[in-house]
Amino acid sequence: MASRSTNARVSSRSTIGDVALAAGVSTGTVSRVLNDRAGVHPATREMVLATIERLGYRPDAVARTLSFRQPTRIGLNVGAGSRRLTPFFMLFLESLIGELSSDGYLLEEIANGPDGLPERLADAFVLFGAHDDDIRLSYLSELGVPFVLLGHAEGVRWVMPDDRDGGHQATSHLLRLGHERIVHLSGLMHNQAFLDRHEGYRAAMRDAGAPLAPELLVDGDFSSLGAYRAVRRALAADIGFSAVFAASDEMAVGAIAALQDCGLKVPLDVSVVGFDDLPEIGEALTTVRQDIPRLATVTVALLKEAVAGKQPANAIVPVQLIARGTTARRR
Amino acid sequence: MASRSTNARVSSRSTIGDVALAAGVSTGTVSRVLNDRAGVHPATREMVLATIERLGYRPDAVARTLSFRQPTRIGLNVGAGSRRLTPFFMLFLESLIGELSSDGYLLEEIANGPDGLPERLADAFVLFGAHDDDIRLSYLSELGVPFVLLGHAEGVRWVMPDDRDGGHQATSHLLRLGHERIVHLSGLMHNQAFLDRHEGYRAAMRDAGAPLAPELLVDGDFSSLGAYRAVRRALAADIGFSAVFAASDEMAVGAIAALQDCGLKVPLDVSVVGFDDLPEIGEALTTVRQDIPRLATVTVALLKEAVAGKQPANAIVPVQLIARGTTARRR
C-alpha cells in the first residue's frame, strides 16, 4: 500500500494548529504547554497533552528555531587532526545531539575551511581538538561568536574530563595492588588529554615512591596496533614490569593481545588498565570511565551561558576507575 | 572590545531585508536572484549580487527550509554495529553534509532508539549499515518516509561503491604483477561490502587460474591489530604467499607492519594493496580508491528522487585502483 503511493504525501506531520483545533484551544496555549510556560490551567494543560499524545504531534525543530529570538543554531567544528579520537568522539557527539535537540537547539556540522577556520558561521560553536594557539579560538573571539571548547585553552570557555585525576586513579589502583614497575602506554605528547593522563601517572608514582624509569614510558602511538608492537618490544627488551596503564582503551586492547601472544596471562602475570570505558571494547577491561553524558550536559550548560553573554567559566568533569577483570594483586 | 560586550548582540547577521533595503529593491527580488529564478533584469541581478557580496550576506538555512514547501529535513541514521566503519564513514559524512547544505537541505543526526528504530522522524532519511532484514527498512517503508540506503538491500533505494569490482581490480593488479599466491585479508563476513570485495577477489583468482586455497583467506578482524597478528600467524605457519589484498586500508597497515617486523620488505618481498584510500593512511599505499564525493552526490540525487516520489532506483559508484609504492612485480 504505502509503497505504491508515488504522489508524495510524505510525512505530513500534524502542526501546532492541528493540535489546537483538536483540543479546542488556541495555538498560543498549545505552545505554552509545550514549553512549560506558566499561566495554563492544569486541566487545560492535561487535555492538551492528551491531544498531543493522541495525534502523535512532535514540534518542528526548524520552525521553533526560527521563532526563538535567541540564537540557537550551534555549529560543531572538529579540528584537523582529531580523527584519531573517533570512538570517544562519536559517543560524545551522540550525547551532545540528544542534549541539544531536547532543548530545541539545532546542531549543524560545520567543516573546516582550507584555512583551518570553520567555513560557515553558526550562532554558537562547540569546538574539538583545539590547541592553545588555535586560529579558530582567536577568530571566533574576534567575531564575538560564543563557543565552548572540548579540551583546554587559556581565556576561553572550556570543558574537559579530569584526565590528570584519571591517570592518577589508574596508577594508584595498580600501586595499591602491589605493582611498582608500571608501564605507561601513551602516544606522542601533542594532545593535552594524554599529557594530563601522563601527568597523573607521574604524580601517583612519585607519591608512592615508585620508580619513574624512562623505559617505563612506552609509545603506543594511540592505536591498538602501535600498543601491541610497543609492548612486544618492551617484553623483548625485558625491561621488567608487572602492570600497564594504557592511556586509551584501544591501546589497552593492543597491550593485552601482545601479552597473551607472548604467553603471559592477564591479569595473573600482568595487570592492565585502560582509559575511556568504550562500550565496544568488552566488559572485562579495568578502565577509567569517562562520564560522557555529563560531559555533554555540561557542554550545553556552558554553551547557554556563552550565548547569554555570561563571563567565561570552565568545567572539569570527574572520571572514575572501574575495576574489572584485567587487574589483580601482584604475585 | 568584543569580549566585554555582555549584552548579546551576537552574530546579528544581515537578513534578506537588509540586502533589499541596501539594494533598493524588494525582498522578493533578492530572493529571486538568490535562487536563480527567472524574471529579474540582468542589471538588477548584478546589482543585487554586488550588494550581497558587499554586505557579506548569507541566507539563513533554517528560514529557507521552513519556507520551502518541499520536505527538506533529512535524517541521518546509523545502524548499531557500524561504528567500525568510522574512518570511511566520517569522510562520507563530510561530503554528504557539503552536498546537502549547498542545496538548502538540512542534515540532522538521528540516533537509534532502544528498539533499533530512529527515535525521531525526518522528512527523508539516509541510512547506514543496514542488512537485508533491517527493521528500519520496513519501518520507514510502512510509514512512507522516503530514504536512501548506503549499502544494499532488496526493494529499496540504495547506493553503494562497486566493492566487487574493487576486489577484482586489486587482485587483478597483483596477478598482472606475476603474483599467484595472494592472501585475502578480511573480517568475519557479516558485512556486505566485505563480502563483495571477497567475491571480487575470488572471481579474479578464478579467472586467472590462480589457487583459491583456503589458507589464503585470512581473518584480519577489520582492524590493523587483527591484520598484524593474522599476517604474523600466516608467516609463522609458512603458508607461502607473495602478495596481500587487504579489504581495508587499516588492515593493509597492519599487514605491512607485520611483514616488516618479520624482516620482509614491502614491496620487494611481498606486495600489499588496501581498500578505501583513506587520506590519513599515508601516500605510499597501493589501494582501491573510493570516490566519496561522488558517493555523496549520488546519494543526494537519489534522495531527491525519493522525496519526489519517483520509482526506486539504485546506483553503483565505481572505484579505482591507485597503484603506488606497496606493490611490485614478483621476484
Add this chain to the structure above:
DNA sequence: ACAGTTCTCGTAAGCGGTTACAGTCAAGTC
C-alpha cells in the same frame, strides 16, 4: 499613437512555531 504582449518587480500571504498584549471571567474585597 494605441492596444496587446512580455518583462520586471513589489506586495502580501504563508511555512510552524513563539510571545507581547489585551481581553474574559470567576473569585476576592470592602
Add this chain to the structure above:
DNA sequence: GACTTGACTGTAACCGCTTACGAGAACTGT
C-alpha cells in the same frame, strides 16, 4: 453589589525566506 485582582486564554505580529499574484514599464506591431 460594584470594583479589584489575578489566572487563563485568544489574537496577532513576528522570525527570515519563498512565491503566487497583480501592477506598471517596456516592447511589439500596425
